[in-house]
Amino acid sequence: MRSAASRWAAAAARRRTGSDEIDTEAPEPAIVADLRTAGCVFAEEEARLLTGAAHTPAELAAMVDRRIGGLPLEQVLGWARFCGLRIAVEPGVFVPRARTELLVGEAAALTRRGAVVLDLCCGSGAVGAALAAAGKRVELHAVDVDPVAVRCARRNLAAAGGRALEGDLYEPLPATLRGRVDVLVANAPYVPTSAIGLMPREARDYEPRAALDGGADGLDVQRRIVAAAPAWLAPDGHLLIETSSGGAAQSAEAFVRAGLRPRVARSEDLDATVVIGARVA
Numbered sequence: 313m314r315s316a317a318s319r320w321a322a323a324a325a326r327r328r329t330g331s332d333e334i335d336t337e338a339p340e341p342a343i344v345a346d347l348r349t350a351g352c353v354f355a356e357e358e359a360r361l362l363t364g365a366a367h368t369p370a371e372l373a374a375m376v377d378r379r380i381g382g383l384p385l386e387q388v389l390g391w392a393r394f395c396g397l398r399i400a401v402e403p404g405v406f407v408p409r410a411r412t413e414l415l416v417g418e419a420a421a422l423t424r425r426g427a428v429v430l431d432l433c434c435g436s437g438a439v440g441a442a443l444a445a446a447g448k449r450v451e452l453h454a455v456d457v458d459p460v461a462v463r464c465a466r467r468n469l470a471a472a473g474g475r476a477l478e479g480d481l482y483e484p485l486p487a488t489l490r491g492r493v494d495v496l497v498a499n500a501p502y503v504p505t506s507a508i509g510l511m512p513r514e515a516r517d518y519e520p521r522a523a524l525d526g527g528a529d530g531l532d533v534q535r536r537i538v539a540a541a542p543a544w545l546a547p548d549g550h551l552l553i554e555t556s557s558g559g560a561a562q563s564a565e566a567f568v569r570a571g572l573r574p575r576v577a578r579s580e581d582l583d584a585t586v587v588i589g590a591r592v593a
């Protein structure tokens with residue numbers, strides 16, 4: 313049996329155009345209503361984006377069904393808006409969050425032309441892509457442990473000539489990169505295991521656990537990144553890690569233990585926190 317969404321999509325398309333084409337200008341009110349009933353707060357905007365993305369009524373119906381079923385909008389559309397860019401996001405890949413724009417902004421301020429940039433735990437590659445798009449030609453390397461994320465990152469970094477590698481943190485990197493990284497950025501998983509259950513369903517059900525779970529205090533992956541960072545950083549290089557406001561003090565302590573002098577950047581607007589460190593002179 314066809315879903316309610318597929319019935320209205322086909323009917324709406326015929327009503328408007330007498331054919332199987334979709335009117336992308338004005339989303340069908342029934343789509344908005346169905347999305348709203350499913351709990352989508354920005355139902356009109358979502359309906360407009362879905363309607364604009366679908367090529368046929370059947371495709372639109374399938375997309376609305378997936379969204380109503382709980383899939384994040386970005387994974388349904390196949391892209392996310394991040395730092396003004398369209399970042400390809402496949403199902404099962406972490407959706408870049410607006411708060412991570414603070415990490416990009418802080419990193420961009422420290423990135424000179426020709427810099428070597430390393431994005432660990434890159435996911436879709438959004439952070440590296442945004443840094444490359446900031447205008448300075450950079451040598452960009454990215455790593456993620458998840459093969460689906462790496463495939464996505466390769467698509468998003470292709471225009472910048474960036475390289476995405478699959479593996480555990482620094483493990484897949486060539487030894488020739490040691491001591492050469494000018495800007496090392498990481499938005500690693502930092503949600504404490506006990507808080508995963510409190511996250512929105514979209515994240516819990518459709519983003520990989522490995523993208524979210526930072527261990528007992530949320531800092532397991534961060535601590536490994538920080539401890540090994542000095543071996544990869546250039547003498548005047550910087551490490552920048554997104555963290556939670558509650559975890560910032562402990563993240564900063566890990567920087568100090570690794571011989572890096574930390575400072576904390578905070579944006580209340582974005583609800584974002586980034587710890588930034590350079591070698592102690």
Ligand SMILES: C[S@@+](CC[C@H](N)C(=O)[O-])C[C@H]1O[C@@H](n2cnc3c(N)ncnc32)[C@H](O)[C@@H]1O
Nearest residue numbers: 406408433434435456457458480481499501523
């Ligand atoms: C919070 S997501 C962030 C993704 C991306 N940096 C962003 O901001 O959109 C964390 C990412 O870290 C990756 N990850 C987790 N543990 C890892 C590890 N040990 N080595 C490499 N990547 C890892 C996950 O697969 C996931 O893509």
